[in-house]
Amino acid sequence: MSSSAEIKKSTCMGCHIHCRVEGHVVNGRLVKIEEDKAFPKAEAIRPIVRACPRARAFPDYVYHANRLNFPLKRIGDRGDGKWGEISWEEVLDEIAAKLSDIKGKYGAEAIATSIGTARTHDEYRMRFLNLLGSPNNLGQGQICYGPGSTVSRAIYGWPDFYPAIGRTTKCIVILGANPEQAARGLWHALLSAQKGGAKLIVVDPRYTSTAQRADIWLQLRPGTDCALYLGMINVIIKEELYDKAFVKNWCYGFDKLAERVKDYDLDKVARITGVPAQKIKEATGMYAKNRPGVIVHTMGLEHLGVNSIEAMHARYILTAITGNIDVRGGEEMRGHHPLLVPQYDIELNEKLSPEQRAKQLGSDKFKLLSKSGEALISQYAKSKMGTTHTTFAHAPTVFRAMLTGKPYPVRALITAASNPLVAQPNTKLVYKAIKNLDLHVVQDFWMTPTAELADYVLPAATWLERPSIFNYDDSVNFIYTGEPMIPSRVEGKYDRRTDYDLWRGLGIRLGQQEFWPWQTLEEALAYRLKPLGFTSIADSIQKTDGIIIPPKEEKKYEKVGFGTPTGKVELYSTILEKLGYDPLPEYQELCESPISTPELAKDYPFILITGGRVQPYYHSEWRQVDAARKKRPYPVIQINPETAADLGISDGDWVWIETPIGRIRQKCQLFGGILPQVVHAEHGWWYPELPGEEPWLHGVWESNINVVINDEPRYCSNISGSWTLRGLLCKIYKAKSY
Numbered sequence: 001m002s003s004s005a006e007i008k009k010s011t012c013m014g015c016h017i018h019c020r021v022e023g024h025v026v027n028g029r030l031v032k033i034e035e036d037k038a039f040p041k042a043e044a045i046r047p048i049v050r051a052c053p054r055a056r057a058f059p060d061y062v063y064h065a066n067r068l069n070f071p072l073k074r075i076g077d078r079g080d081g082k083w084g085e086i087s088w089e090e091v092l093d094e095i096a097a098k099l100s101d102i103k104g105k106y107g108a109e110a111i112a113t114s115i116g117t118a119r120t121h122d123e124y125r126m127r128f129l130n131l132l133g134s135p136n137n138l139g140q141g142q143i144c145y146g147p148g149s150t151v152s153r154a155i156y157g158w159p160d161f162y163p164a165i166g167r168t169t170k171c172i173v174i175l176g177a178n179p180e181q182a183a184r185g186l187w188h189a190l191l192s193a194q195k196g197g198a199k200l201i202v203v204d205p206r207y208t209s210t211a212q213r214a215d216i217w218l219q220l221r222p223g224t225d226c227a228l229y230l231g232m233i234n235v236i237i238k239e240e241l242y243d244k245a246f247v248k249n250w251c252y253g254f255d256k257l258a259e260r261v262k263d264y265d266l267d268k269v270a271r272i273t274g275v276p277a278q279k280i281k282e283a284t285g286m287y288a289k290n291r292p293g294v295i296v297h298t299m300g301l302e303h304l305g306v307n308s309i310e311a312m313h314a315r316y317i318l319t320a321i322t323g324n325i326d327v328r329g330g331e332e333m334r335g336h337h338p339l340l341v342p343q344y345d346i347e348l349n350e351k352l353s354p355e356q357r358a359k360q361l362g363s364d365k366f367k368l369l370s371k372s373g374e375a376l377i378s379q380y381a382k383s384k385m386g387t388t389h390t391t392f393a394h395a396p397t398v399f400r401a402m403l404t405g406k407p408y409p410v411r412a413l414i415t416a417a418s419n420p421l422v423a424q425p426n427t428k429l430v431y432k433a434i435k436n437l438d439l440h441v442v443q444d445f446w447m448t449p450t451a452e453l454a455d456y457v458l459p460a461a462t463w464l465e466r467p468s469i470f471n472y473d474d475s476v477n478f479i480y481t482g483e484p485m486i487p488s489r490v491e492g493k494y495d496r497r498t499d500y501d502l503w504r505g506l507g508i509r510l511g512q513q514e515f516w517p518w519q520t521l522e523e524a525l526a527y528r529l530k531p532l533g534f535t536s537i538a539d540s541i542q543k544t545d546g547i548i549i550p551p552k553e554e555k556k557y558e559k560v561g562f563g564t565p566t567g568k569v570e571l572y573s574t575i576l577e578k579l580g581y582d583p584l585p586e587y588q589e590l591c592e593s594p595i596s597t598p599e600l601a602k603d604y605p606f607i608l609i610t611g612g613r614v615q616p617y618y619h620s621e622w623r624q625v626d627a628a629r630k631k632r633p634y635p636v637i638q639i640n641p642e643t644a645a646d647l648g649i650s651d652g653d654w655v656w657i658e659t660p661i662g663r664i665r666q667k668c669q670l671f672g673g674i675l676p677q678v679v680h681a682e683h684g685w686w687y688p689e690l691p692g693e694e695p696w697l698h699g700v701w702e703s704n705i706n707v708v709i710n711d712e713p714r715y716c717s718n719i720s721g722s723w724t725l726r727g728l729l730c731k732i733y734k735a736k737s738y
Contacts, residue, residue: 009546011470011480013119013463014054015618016298017185018470020047020054020547023401023485030464030486033058038545045381052184053616057627058464062486066624067445067457067687069494078435079453081693088495088505091456094095096509097130098439102411109359109404111412112398115199119417120499121521122473123343123386126657129505131350132510135360135371136410140423142722146369148392150377150720151312154368154575157381158473159475161319162333162382163294165189168329170446171199174452175225175315178208178299182613183202183298183474194636200289201283203228205609205726206638206680207673216283218275222609222678222729225300226307228586229314231269233673236263236321240650241288243323250557251320252564253572253583260584272587274675288322295319303611305724308367310585313573316626317585320569327554333556335383336474337548341528343386343474344482348515359408362394365713366721377575379563382563386473389527394721395424396711397670402433412439416499417460422450422620422686425723426710428662446624449700452692454634459496461488466498467522467537469529469625477707482528483539500524581719590727591715594677598731604659604729606643607678610705611725616683624688635703638671638680638733654735657681659708659728665735666703680707683725 020036202214266277324330363370465488500521518524687699
């Protein structure tokens with residue numbers, strides 16, 4: 001590398017691991033991303049940037065010819081693909097005027113926003129919404145991070161645990177996840193722990209690359225996780241493998257739990273899950289006897305629809321009764337750094353009136369992740385947490401309100417770094433809903449299928465072009481700060497701006513001036529850092545390399561207790577009880593399955609699962625970047641070879657995937673590590689190279705699995721609103737060659 005290279009430090013936003021990185025900048029141009037050498041080697045999950053194809057390809061990403069450069073205004077009908085450039089000042093003026101008209105006619109609740117996966121500073125979006133008076137923020141919260149963090153706060157009073165995998169870890173349990181593809185830092189921590197003798201248990205319908213490393217692989221029928229974990233709890237209690245001292249001193253409702261799980265003997269659980277009883281017993285003993293241990297669920301349990309919260313509840317019970325909480329090598333309760341101004345405070349949640357909170361769509365039915373659920377939990381919780389990841393309007397309910405006007409009209413949507421046509425279930429309904437809006441604004445890096453249906457499209461600055469503070473939305477006590485590596489604006493070439501510029505710009509125009517004292521995102525972030533003694537992002541990087549990690553403290557609960565009504569881990573959840581739900585986990589058969597709907601299964605005989613990560617993509621991103629696309633040029637459906645042979649399907653054939661609401665096609669990959677009645681289809685697929693105007697919309701109807709995912713309320717968890725991505729029924733058949 002040239003000696004003239006500047007080294008810039010930041011936090012990579014390429015996935016949820018958020019590695020610390022160094023950018024090598026030569027003559028103002030980013031040429032390479034490398035691992036931040038200042039990152040402490042003692043950290044449990046150490047980033048492995050050099051092994052990440054996304055990190056290597058970020059220069060191609062940020063300088064891609066298809067990046068959005070200037071604000072665009074629609075010319076002609078929505079979806080015609082005709083655009084004209086407009087200045088930032090003009091576009092903000094026009095959008096604000098339209099929002100003002102909609103608020104005046106229908107109320108602030110008629111304006112909704114949609115977010116993506118940790119690409120933006122959502123605390124400022126929430127600040128704008130709360131000041132505006134709208135409770136309708138939506139996104140992937142019901143199936144991504146929201147359930148885990150909220151259940152954890154409900155029964156522990158702390159955010160989602162941090163898996164402190166290290167030399168002392170004796171057992172690792174992976175639930176429905178594949179870190180080798182999805183979380184490289186976690187994967188390398190796992191490999192290191194295995195070298196030290198740690199046991200590995202993997203629960204997954206697929207024999208993934210992570211399952212191949214397992215001491216025990218539990219291949220269960222998709223959607224039956226809750227029954228499996230209740231059976232494991234039964235064994236632990238029955239054989240007295242639990243941590244008696246911890247349960248006695250720190251757990252509430254153990255006796256009631258013991259009574260509940262008596263119904264889940266291993267023979268019954270084996271019939272439900274398809275996993276042999278002896279294997280379940282063996283795995284349970286391995287986990288309970290090898291302490292400290294960690295359980296890692298990532299998104300695996302959050303995709304189970306009607307069972308998602310129950311499975312998550314049971315998973316956290318396993319951690320509690322084995323005493324693996326806040327111990328070295330176990331699951332750490334980190335909370336939020338006490339000196340950093342939390343996102344929660346930045347959001348100004350108190351500015352949203354009780355009357356407007358009550359209008360949050362879906363909150364009357366799906367209460368746990370609603371504003372009413374958050375209000376109850378936060379009375380007791382030990383750590384504040386940004387509400388962008390704990391309270392959401394129910395996305396399927398919001399899109400129905402756009403379409404029908406019931407229970408009230410939603411007439412405007414601002415979509416920030418989000419692609420609902422690809423990311424949300426029931427794409428046909430989402431499409432009709434967006435087409436029916438009075439105003440649709442998109443801020444993004446690319447012209448996505450969703451952006452093609454906008455009235456205004458605004459170019460967004462990536463994490464490489466803006467400053468940042470990262471602390472997992474107030475859920476951890478470490479802080480990473482990042483500096484811009486390259487400019488977001490170059491005269492005559494491009495003018496990309498941060499989402500902060502969008503929300504503040506609209507807020508100022510809509511009468512919120514007094515609440516936006518910081519002119520820039522840099523000033524706003526400096527305000528959050530001030531209690532730590534830093535004057536700016538640059539100051540924090542100069543003094544700490546942008547890495548602020550407090551000393552580890554074990555068993556914090558011995559000093560402060562747990563943030564629940566009883567002050568203990570609530571195996572029997574009084575929070576869930578107060579919200580009107582079962583305070584103990586109970587398994588439910590999915591709405592669609594060979595057991596619950598045998599007649600439907602005659603026509604749709606296969607169990608469809610989706611959501612598995614594949615490198616080099618991250619959800620719906622990266623498909624326009626050549627370096628990534630060459631590695632995975634087509635969407636893949638994994639099919640058992642026996643099944644494929646019966647259907648006359650060969651490896652590499654295009655295959656139709658059909659459910660009662662639609663069909664798409666993907667390429668067959670013969671895969672012996674999946675049950676004959678189960679298929680796994682990739683998510684996030686669209687084709688940037690196809691035309692943007694209708695009817696193509698960049699191929700959104702071709703291979704996008706959400707076209708066939710049903711989002712009716714009965715398919716969703718009645719507690720959280722989570723929709724089913726792992727366990728719907730489908731049929732598959734060979735597609736004709738074109």
